[in-house]
Amino acid sequence: MLDDRPRRRQRPCRVLLVGGGTGGHVSPLLAIAEALREIDPDVGFLFLGGRRGKEAELVPAAGIPFHATPMPSLRDPDSRLALLRTLVGVPLAFFDALARLVRFRPDVCCTTGGVVAIPVTLAARFILVPVYLWDGNALPGRATRLLASFCSRIGVSYEQARRSLPRGRTVLAGTPIRASLLKWTRERGRETFAVPADAMLVVVSGGSQGSERINDALWSALGRILRRAGKPIVVVPADPVPAGSTVMIAYDGSPAATRSLRSFAASGLARGRPIHVAAVQDDGALAFEIAARGCELLDREFGIRGEPDNIVSPSTTTVALLERRQQLAAGLIVLGGYVPSPLARLVWGSVTHGIVERTVVPVFLHY
Numbered sequence: 001m002l003d004d005r006p007r008r009r010q011r012p013c014r015v016l017l018v019g020g021g022t023g024g025h026v027s028p029l030l031a032i033a034e035a036l037r038e039i040d041p042d043v044g045f046l047f048l049g050g051r052r053g054k055e056a057e058l059v060p061a062a063g064i065p066f067h068a069t070p071m072p073s074l075r076d077p078d079s080r081l082a083l084l085r086t087l088v089g090v091p092l093a094f095f096d097a098l099a100r101l102v103r104f105r106p107d108v109c110c111t112t113g114g115v116v117a118i119p120v121t122l123a124a125r126f127i128l129v130p131v132y133l134w135d136g137n138a139l140p141g142r143a144t145r146l147l148a149s150f151c152s153r154i155g156v157s158y159e160q161a162r163r164s165l166p167r168g169r170t171v172l173a174g175t176p177i178r179a180s181l182l183k184w185t186r187e188r189g190r191e192t193f194a195v196p197a198d199a200m201l202v203v204v205s206g207g208s209q210g211s212e213r214i215n216d217a218l219w220s221a222l223g224r225i226l227r228r229a230g231k232p233i234v235v236v237p238a239d240p241v242p243a244g245s246t247v248m249i250a251y252d253g254s255p256a257a258t259r260s261l262r263s264f265a266a267s268g269l270a271r272g273r274p275i276h277v278a279a280v281q282d283d284g285a286l287a288f289e290i291a292a293r294g295c296e297l298l299d300r301e302f303g304i305r306g307e308p309d310n311i312v313s314p315s316t317t318t319v320a321l322l323e324r325r326q327q328l329a330a331g332l333i334v335l336g337g338y339v340p341s342p343l344a345r346l347v348w349g350s351v352t353h354g355i356v357e358r359t360v361v362p363v364f365l366h367y
Contacts, residue, residue, distance in 0.1 A: 012042035016106035016129065017064070018120045020049030025112045026058050028134055031176035032110055033064060038179075046104045048097055050116035067100055069093040071116045086115060093119035101127055108132060113144040125150045136175055140164050194332050194362055196267035199232040200225075232263045232366040235356050245331025246274045249306070250321050250355075251294040253279070261294055263366040264334045265302040275306035276328055280320050284312040318354035325359065334364045 015036060019025040029047070036043050045064045049055035050071040059066040070092040072085060097120040109124040109131045111117045124131055133151040135144045138158040148154055148165045155173030156162060162170045187197075195201050202218075202225065225233070247270060251257045261277075264270065277294040281287035287310035295306040313320035325333060335355060356363050 012044055013040065013108070014044040014046070014104060014106045016101065016104065016109040016120075016124060017045060017047040017059075017111070018049070018109060018117045018124075019112035019114060020053040020055040020116045021114055023054050023058070024136060025114050026053070026055045027178070028112055028136065028176040029110060030058065030062050030064075031178040032134075033062065034178050034180065035176070044104075046100065046106065048100060048120045050093075053116070069096050069116065069120065071119060090119050094123050097123040098126065101129065110134070111147065112136075113141070113147055115143050117147060118143060121147050121150055134173065134176070135161060135165075137161060193234070194269050194364075195234045196232060196269060199234050199267070201234060232260075232267065232364060235363045235365065242331050244272055244274075246276060246328045247332045247334060248309075248321075248325050248328055248330040249275065249277045249294065249334040251277050251279055251291060253290045253293060257294075258297065260334060260364070260366040261297065262301065264364050265298055265304055267364075269332070269364070270298075270302075270304050273332075275304060276309045276330070277306045278309040278311055278321065278324055280311045280313065280317045282312065284310050287311060316354075321355060322359060325361070330361065332362050332364060333359060
């Protein structure tokens, strides 16, 4: 006999995503979410991260609900004050996450580890939610090794990582990559990150415990790369250049600054963007005169209108330019001047180093 009673519809799966800080913790979770949506468009997501990290920007852009716990997802590992704030934040983040989990009622938790994931993972296990951990390092960090004890399954990208994790629950899973990234073309990428078609683009990729050595190696070679290139180089961080955003040209009137200014104007990147030509001097009148000369050159040779911007600041040139970049909300910095001496240029201990290392927007260089 057939049972014709109406059956209660099974609710869609709900997945809790946990991670934060750098893109290495966020992007794999977005790739997992993208793959699960391909399987079931009705699957529900909630992303719990920390404060100060990339997750607050990347996750909502992917259409996933996001909540920042009281935990900082980026901190100075050598700062005792930062360590103290983290320790204080753990119990607060635990109860904050627990309240979110009770309301969301996830079926599974996926995390990429990190300090920010510790209280959330503990909250998930407290209400008996199974946890899947993924780690992309050859040598898992302390937080990952701690979280592994509470996880049902662990996925890694390197066979070497299995030695540091529970072997019975650890599998070689590879690295999750968003399929949408594979649709990008060279032309679209250069346009998005404001890289001229003829500019040399050096891609430096790395992270976690090996990133400092990679950065040091790049800086030791950057001066030689620029001198040999003979063409502009764009140093691109993670963020694209918004359409129509302001361009700040750091100009000191030197031949190097003039070459960089001309190269930028010829690249076509100035089209449709407000231009500020900034000069830093102790004397405000002199700074305005130098900036005005740069604007005059742009107008005379390329028909580009720029706004002279004189900066008089008691701080260093690097700090002054970075502060003005922030005030202007500039999406691109053009830098060619402010190289104090041939020796400084040789060892790259110049303003260029400081700005490229500390800014969050692309920097156009031509020496």
